[in-house]
Amino acid sequence: MGNTEVPVNYLPILLFIGIAIVFGAVSLLAGWLVRPSRPYRAKLNPYESGSPLFSDARVQFPMRYYIIAMLFVIFDIEVIFIIPWAVRFQSLGLLGLVEMLVFIAILLVGLWYAWKKGALEWD
């Protein structure tokens, strides 16, 4: 861990980041210094001289999206165990297959439970 030499290949990226930050900061600052500031109601609307607003842009999602998201997260992440097994399928052999079947059976228990409890109903 004592190895702290500078990775030279990545220096341009650092340079780029620096330039981007400086450029953004300078242009925003210049605009703020130079422009006149005369705010009024119509100007502060999100769409100046566009269509009038009729509600807040931050709408709340119905709760069932979260339930679907919850189930999605669980079933999505299980792929992390299935992919390595699929890659080494040949060498893992029958034992690997049986283990994966047990794993999927446990997942199915969860799916069965969610189904029976009505978590998959949309209404």
Place this chain on the structure above:
Amino acid sequence: MTIPVFYYLILSAVVFLTGLVGVLIRRNIIIILLSVELMLNATNINFVAFSQYFHNVAGQVFVFFALTIAAAEVAVGLAIIIALHRAKSSINVDEFQLLKW
């Protein structure tokens, strides 16, 4: 040439501290949940970096499990938040009045 492991440590420390501070100062449970995820992902950076450094896969295996645990945690957290929202229609930590925080 490769990047020394020390750099990854700094990156992960920054990510971890971002999450830590987020948990401590933010008041919305969803944001707190996101901050916890940041903390967990910082550890994943560590594991992968050290795994590369030692040329041993134990760290990567750990990342698999850490990711799964993080997903399970999100699911349980979301479930608790939904139940809380139904009961109180608020997920702001400051509005938890019944028990002192």
Place this chain on the structure above:
Amino acid sequence: MTSYGADLLVILPELIVVGAACLLLVLEPLTPPSRKELLAWLSLGALALCIGLTGGQISVLNLRVSAFSDLVVVDGYARFWKLLLYGVTGLTILMSLPYLKAERLQLGEYYGFILLALSGMMVMVSGADLLTIYLGTELMSLSLYVMAGLKRSSPRSLEASAKYFVLGAFSSGLLLYGISLLYGVAGGTKLGAVAAAIGSRGFDDPLLLIATILLAAGFGFKLAVVPFHMWTPDVYQGAPTSVTAFMAVASKAASFAAFLRVFVEGLGGLKADWSNLFLLLCLVTLILGNLVAIVQTNIKRMLAYSSIAHAGYALIGLVAAGRGMGESGGASGLASVMLYLALYAFMTLGAFAVIGMFRKGGLEGEDIEDFAGLAKRQPLAAFLMLVFMVSLAGIPPTAGFIGKFYVFMAAVEAGLAWLAVVALIFAAISAYYYMRVVMVMYMREPDPSAGEVPQLVASPALTVVLACAVAGVILFGLFPNPLVSLALQSVLPLK
């Protein structure tokens, strides 16, 4: 293939518990609401099977078997904790039967979650790799977060669950970051590899220091040690009482078990550093836990602070082990922690069983004032509560005294007589708030304007739980030797 079968055989109790939990989840939607108790009996059956399996190995207590290339290990230490956890879980399930009925919470999932939490704890106590210990901790915690919020009609329970979840997730983040740094130091996550790396690399690595502190903080949350205790009173008060009992006893025992194993087997080389750190934590915990408990008016909150204080007493044993390691003092320090938590299980379960079934017009009577005049109305219930309170205060001839005695002896042996004296003073202070409950029960008349007087609602299952708890408290108080020698035999091998 044969060795694979042997590995599976080693973790057979865990497999049975997980299998039973899955079976419960499959059967739950099929069981009509009036038959949910069958699921409880099913889980008790699984537990009985496990008790038979692990208890059958008691003649070969110290046989060390490891499986899955040293990911899990079953030794005397793991067997001791597993037997304790089976007992606690069984009593919790029995206690839950009448409690859930009274609260109209007949959910079959409840038993599934208890079994899942139990399997997490079993993995924790036999984990020999930071990976398995972390997985076990998370399995236990995730189940407990859900269980704390099972009373979905009560916003208080949901709030408790949310708080427990946020702080628990935060603490597991700290724990995991500590583990990742430890992996960076050692190049492996097996406790043996960590110990070897510490032995060869020396102690002054800053990464190692940070990792140790993060691990201590992560476990500190699970153990409810000051300054990581702030979730405890809220969660204990808000969660359903049977779940509170389970958290206070089983999750604390399992967390202590994993904590001791990590710090003794993995980080034993740093004992000089961590024993000072834990000495500090232990003092703060004793002071704050005992003093804040005095001013509580809700009995579940009071028991929460008392459980914080008891974690402090148990930590004394670990500090003594750290100071005396390599000599005889180390083993007796560790054994005293194991003994303390085993005895603490009986009295705390008993106290929570009384509180859970203490009913005031369909609601739980959980203010200390609700106990006023109980001795006149229900002398037996009042006497049981008296026994548990006396034992929690550590007054002979109860189990609580034996636990404190061995912890203090270990401290004296390790040359920490002053710590034993301080702890003794705080034990005397703690007697004040335990005895206040007794005084309210025996000396005070219920307020006539308060309306309905609370009653203890008896049931066969509750009777069994209370009988077991009170028998444990009194028998181990009078004849502690079998349990003491069991703890001494099954203690972790020290280097």
